[in-house]
Amino acid sequence: MQTPAHRPFRETTLVVASHNPGKVREIAELLKGRVETVRSAGELNLPEPEETGDTFIANAVLKARAATAAGHPALADDSGLAVDALEGAPGLYSARWAGPDKDFALAMDKVRQELEARAAEAPFTARFVCALALAWPDGHVEAFEGTVEGTLVFPPRGDQGFGYDPIFQPTGHAITFGEMDPAAKHAMSHRAQAFRRLTAACFAG
Numbered sequence: 001m002q003t004p005a006h007r008p009f010r011e012t013t014l015v016v017a018s019h020n021p022g023k024v025r026e027i028a029e030l031l032k033g034r035v036e037t038v039r040s041a042g043e044l045n046l047p048e049p050e051e052t053g054d055t056f057i058a059n060a061v062l063k064a065r066a067a068t069a070a071g072h073p074a075l076a077d078d079s080g081l082a083v084d085a086l087e088g089a090p091g092l093y094s095a096r097w098a099g100p101d102k103d104f105a106l107a108m109d110k111v112r113q114e115l116e117a118r119a120a121e122a123p124f125t126a127r128f129v130c131a132l133a134l135a136w137p138d139g140h141v142e143a144f145e146g147t148v149e150g151t152l153v154f155p156p157r158g159d160q161g162f163g164y165d166p167i168f169q170p171t172g173h174a175i176t177f178g179e180m181d182p183a184a185k186h187a188m189s190h191r192a193q194a195f196r197r198l199t200a201a202c203f204a205g
């Protein structure tokens with residue numbers, strides 16, 4: 001079977017369609033050397049669209065398309081933590097569990113509380129999922145997904161990364177993403193895997 005053609009990225013400016021500074025930092029790091037100018041949605045005062053999609057891909061596509069309003073291609077990331085014992089929650093609602101103040105100590109504690117009734121099912125397996133969508137002002141979109149498997153640990157450990165990193169221990173490692181050097185997280189994360197797929201399709205020369 002022939003692989004479908006992907007649209008190569010040839011422009012000089014790319015908008016990172018995220019209002020999460022932790023993500024913008026990781027994405028800028030992963031794009032290093034591939035794009036001349038990287039701007040963020042926050043910098044360009046682009047509005048934060050409502051995430052009404054029912055999949056990570058759908059939300060990434062709607063965020064990327066909204067950010068092409070500035071006239072440049074835009075890259076969005078929709079991601080989350082899926083806990084098996086919670087039937088995939090917080091999942092699409094991972095950001096919303098942190099409340100209006102984006103308090104992830106609160107969100108991680110909510111996960112811990114929800115798992116209390118399921119104590120017998122420990123260790124708690126989970127995965128981070130990342131959908132990336134690259135949209136052009138003419139409406140064309142390329143989308144890719146990546147995942148990383150792990151187990152949850154309580155109490156949270158480490159102050160690197162962002163979001164749920166302090167409770168997520170990737171399979172085969174004895175430290176959490178919160179304790180891990182950023183470069184090590186970038187080599188194995190859900191975002192890194194989705195990025196490898198995106199770069200192979202759209203940034204390969």
Ligand SMILES: O=c1nc[nH]c2c1ncn2[C@H]1C[C@H](O)[C@@H](COP(=O)(O)OP(=O)(O)OP(=O)(O)O)O1
Pocket residue numbers: 017018019020023048051063077078079080081094095128161162163164165177189191
């Ligand atoms: O590597 C990660 N390490 C820890 N936590 C993570 C990660 N990746 C996603 N997450 C969690 C927290 C984040 O807030 C939520 C995504 O929600 P999501 O709507 O995609 O992002 P967001 O609202 O924070 O920023 P924005 O939509 O402007 O890109 O999942």
Ligand SMILES: [Mg+2]
Pocket residue numbers: 051095
């Ligand atoms: Mg969001």
